[in-house]
Amino acid sequence: MCPYSVRMDLDTVRTFVAAADTGRFQEAAAELAVSQQAVSKRVAALERGLGVRLFTRTPRGAELTIDGRAFLPHARELLRVADRAVASVRVGRRPLRVDVINLRGAASGLMRDFHRRHPDIELDVLKLFDIDEAIAALRSGTLDATFRAVGEPGRPLPADIVSVRVLDEPLQLLTxxxxxxxxxxxxxxxxxxxxxxxxxxxxxxxEWAAYYADLVAAYGLTIESTGPNFGSDALLDTIADTPALATFMSEQTRLVWPTGHDLRRIPVTDPTPVYPHSLLWHRDNPHPALTALRAHLETAAPGPATTGTWVPPWTSPH
Incomplete structure (x- = not known):
C-alpha cells in the first residue's frame, strides 16, 4: 500500500479541485472559507504526498500541470464517492429532492399528486436548468431524481444513471x-x-432546444427564439397583442391571463407533438422515498403515448 494513501484527506483533495476550478488560490480560499495560506499548505502537502507538481504559478494565477490535469478527474471522483457515502447515512433524515424543470408543467403536477397521496414524505422540489447539472447532482447525491427528455444523439446517459419514460406531454398552439x-x-x-x-x-x-429543432426539421415549421425571455406573463402579453405570432404551450401547463387577452388554446393533431418526460435517478440512490415515487409514477402517470403522436427519433420509451 502506498504510504500516502493513508494520509490523503478529503480537505486536501477538495482544496485541489477548488483551486483547479477557480484558477486562483485566493478565489479557492474564499470558496472554501479558509485562508489563502491554508490553500497553499494543503496543495503543497498533496504535491509532496503524490511526488509531483500539480500547479504552476503564472501572472494570471495557478495553472494545472500535466500531472495536475491527469489527477483532476480522479480527484472529482473521490469527492463524488465521499459525498455519496455521507448521503447514504443521511437520506432517511432529509427530504426527497426532485427536479421538475418547469414548476407549471406536467412533471410538477405529478409531484403535487405524489405529495397529496404521500403527505408524510417530505419533499424538496427543485428547478435545475441544464441536464448536465442535474446528472452531476444525481451522481453526487445532492439530487434524488429529475424529469428530463433523454436520448439526444451524442449525449448518452452515464452507466450509473437509470431512466424510465413516464409521461408524454401534449403540446397545444396558443394564439x-x-x-x-x-x-x-x-x-x-x-x-x-x-x-x-x-x-x-x-x-x-x-434538451428542449434539440426537441424543437427536430420538430422544425420534420414539419418545416418556423420557431423563433429571438429576444429576451421575460417569463410566461410577458409571453402571454405579446401573443395576445401580436396577431402574427403564436406559441406552443403544454396542454397541462396551468396559466392565468387577463380577461382582455382572450387567448385561445388550440389542439394540434395529425400527429400531436408530445414532449417526452423520463424519470432519472442514480442506480445506487438509497433514499427510501425514491422507491415510493417510482411506484406512484408506475400507477398514476399516463405513460408514453403510442399512436397519433410525434416525438423526436432519439427518444424511446423504456
Missing part, C-alpha cells in the same frame, strides 16, 4: 384572438408551416 388560426377547433401539425411560432425560452444546447 391571440386576432391570429389567423384563432377560431379553428384544432389544427394539423403540418398546417403550422408558414406561421410564426415564438418561443423565447428555447436556449441552444438544452
Amino acid at each position: 391571440g384572438p386576432a391570429h389567423a388560426l384563432a377560431h379553428v377547433r384544432s389544427v394539423p401539425l403540418a398546417e403550422l408551416a408558414g406561421h410564426r411560432i415564438w418561443m423565447p425560452g428555447v436556449v441552444p444546447g438544452t
